[in-house]
Amino acid sequence: MHELTLCEALLDLLDDEKARRGFRALRRLKLEIGRFGCIDPDALVYAFDVTTRDTWLDGAKIEVDRRPGRARCLDCGADVEVPDRLADCPRCGGRRLMPTGGDQMRLVEMEIVA
Known part of the structure; x- marks a missing residue:
């Protein structure tokens, strides 16, 4: 389960942010995960x-x-x-599609306790 590895990297990032900004706790975290990212959101939440x-x-x-x-x-x-x-392409029905986005995972929001 690579979601566990992703969580460990996310925890390192959050530890760094806590040290840098000096907040006490984190209430909520929001992530964006692209559909092509090969990440199971439920497994990621469980691993977190x-x-x-x-x-x-x-x-x-x-x-x-x-x-x-x-x-x-x-x-x-x-x-x-x-x-x-x-x-298939929703416009023409073609089957030759080249992925251009939707494989990222981004931290977009944190709700902290000062």
Whole structure:
């Protein structure tokens, strides 16, 4: 489960932010995860809950916003949103799509306790 590894990296980032900004606790965390990111949001939330037990992050909530995948159709040239990597172009029905976005994970918001 690579979500556990992602959580460990996220915890390191949060530890650094806590040291840099000097806040006491974190109430809520919001992440954006692209549909092409090969990350299971439920597994990530579970891994976050497990890895934060008995730490300064215990009880913090994590929210995941799934971002659409984006691709460029090599048949009609359109830049389109697609639900998965195997989808056809919603404009022309073409099957030759090149992914252009939707594989990132970004920390977009933190609710802290000063």
